[in-house]
Amino acid sequence: MTMILLIVLIFSIPIATYAITSIWLRVKLRSASGLPPSVPYVLPLIAHTPTFASGSDTLANALRRNAVPGAALRFKGIGFNFVLLSGADFIRKALSTHHFDWNKISAPLFVGMFGGPQKIKDALAKDDSGIGVKPYPGSDVHPGRRLMRNQIVFFADAFSKTSMDALVPIFILQMEDWCSKSNVISEDWVEMPSLYLFVRDVLFSSSVEALFGPNLLGLNPELAKDFWEYDDSVGFLALGMPNWLKPNAAKARSRVLEALKRWRRNAVNNADPAIAEDAAWNPAWGLGAIRRRNKLLDATEGLFDEDGRASIDLALLWSMTSNVIPASFWYLVEVLGSQQLQNRVLSEVDREIGPAIAGHLPKFDPATLTNNPLLQAVYAETLRLHIATLITRVVKKEHTVGSWLLAKGQDVMVASNVEHMHPQWDSTGADGDHPATDFWPDRFLTSPNGSSDKATFSLDGRQGQWIPFGLGEHLCPGRHFAKQEMIINAVVMLATFEMELTTPEGWRPANDFGRYGFGTQHPKEKVSFRIRRRRYD
Structure with missing residues (x-):
């Protein structure tokens, strides 16, 4: 009994x-x-x-x-202990306030994902000063150790107009150079097994050389292989699990960190002294802001030694490649997967930049491309469907959102995939209904004076609904470069090559949610395709 x-x-x-x-x-x-x-x-x-x-x-x-x-x-x-917020108005009201911070959540991630030393984790967790020019009331953090504020200062420099005016043309030049010199692709069709790996290889080398100069890859020819092996294990590393459970993850991260140390030593010892410190770009350091960030690191009272600097270099490398590269793949997949959309995009590409001459693209204005309504709409819809980010914050001061009480110290979470799949995205066009699960870029296009007028791109009314880059004061600082990179990659590829998917008509790979919460999802299946150099009459 x-x-x-x-x-x-x-x-x-x-x-x-x-x-x-x-x-x-x-x-x-x-x-x-x-x-x-x-x-x-x-x-x-x-x-x-x-x-x-x-x-x-x-x-x-x-x-x-x-x-x-x-x-x-x-x-x-x-x-x-997370509180999940949902609903556009609710999210907008919550994340637009100054009552949230990210330091306590990001501190362990900095160690796990990027191999940061424990002393930096401790300093980051203690940094309750916020990101404003003035510290958050009640904070007594040493001015040099306002690490969250230092990130804002660095990114404001890195993605200023001056920096972007130097960075984007170098990125375009690297892409065009790869396309023109590739001896694998001729005027005859070439079958390839994976569009994702193709895009990944092209964009990684172009992005890295634009951001870090030629020496990071030049000194470390195995960097791409090591980086993507590391990236495949980022979710495991972020959990802070013992390395012996997956030893290859920590080993791959260590190899990438060593590569970044070699690059940094070379930059310190061999930078051309004739290049001014305020230069937007130089061959040794790449983006000038990376060089200038050293002053912020020097002011932290010895907090950032060689290991610490390699960790923040890895954080920059990862944040500027791991999400935008698979997103660029999805952009191409969605365009190539619909003949109607492909024809519309190709028409815009030809109108914006014209045909290649002797195999080389004419010079074009990146701003014109990235302001093109259709190309922007494809970009926005790609991110809506293929990004799954968990936006996390910590409540700094007890307050209410609506009638809900959020206590001080409470961890808060917003799931972009939840909001992006909400019925609020159900739309109707001339060709019928398009639920949130459909890829339909026209949901971002408006014709103010009727359907006969030229459509314009708009995110009006979507604040709190379209959140691939987050919301509020911690909005992703690299979003403008990511947008340009995605659109420019598609334009250069489509203008230089003819590309066709060799998968069943109407088929699309599924999102592989193995990276759920970390941004752009990888494809669950391989996407085979064929490619040849584009012919112009």
Whole structure:
């Protein structure tokens, strides 16, 4: 009898727990106020740990299934306690305030993902000064160790108009040079097994040379191989799990860090002294802002030694390649996968830059391309469908969003994939209905005076809905370069080559949610294609 009662008790606890949390959730949603309730779970303490540990489709489905627009719902488990916010107005009101910070969440990520030393993690976790010119009230962080503010200063320099005016032409030159010199692609069709790997190889070398100069790849010929092996394990590294569980992950990260150290030593020792420190770009350092950032690092009272500087260099390298490169692949897949869209895009490409002459593209204005309505619409729709970012913040000061109370120290999360798949994106065009799951760039195009007028690109009314780069004061600083990189890559490729998918008509690869939460998703299946140099009459 005792054993039977024990078994009944063991099985009753999960059932009771789920019932209680379900009832409490319904009560709280009706009142829509107070502390956020928990999403129902079965086992106390463990709660939602299995869902978050599984990641991938399990986590994606759980967030989509439970999110309630205008509500704050809690997911908790071993080592985490997040409040999920959903709904455009709700997200906009929440993340547009100055009551959130990112330091405590980003500190362990800096160690896990980028191999940052423990002393930098500790300093980053203590940096409660915010990102403004003046420290957040009550903060006593040393001025030199305002690490979050230093990031803003660096990115403001790195992506200023002066820097972009130097960076973008070098990127274009590297892309055109690769395309013109490739001896694999001729005027005859060449079959290739993976469009993703093709785009990845071209863009990685072009981006790295534009950002870091020629020496990073020149000194480290195996960098691309090591970097993508490292990138495949970023999710594991971010969790801070013991290295012995996946030793190749830490080894790949170490090889990339060593490559960055070699590059930095070379830059310090061999930079041309005749090039002014305020130059936008120079061969040894690449983007001039990277060189100038050394002054910020020198002012941190010895916090950034060689290891620390390699870690922030890796953070920059990863942030400027790992998401925009797969996004550029998706841009091409979506264009090539629809003959109608491909014809429209090619028409815009020919109109904007004209045909190649003797195999070389004429000079073109990057700003004109990136302001083209259709090319922008394809870019925006690509990010909507293929980015899955978990935007995380920490509440710095107790406050309310709507009627929900967010306590000081509470971790808050917004899932871009949840918002981007919401029925708010369902649209209707001349060709019929287009649900949120459809790729339909025309949802971003408007014709103010009727359908006969030329359409314009618009994100009006989409604040809090379209959030591939986040929202608020921590909005991704590299978003403008990423946009140019995606559009320019597509234009140069389509203007130089004829490309055709060799997959079944209408087929698209699925998003591989193995990187769920870290930005652009990789394709779940290979996309075969054929390519030849474009012929002009």
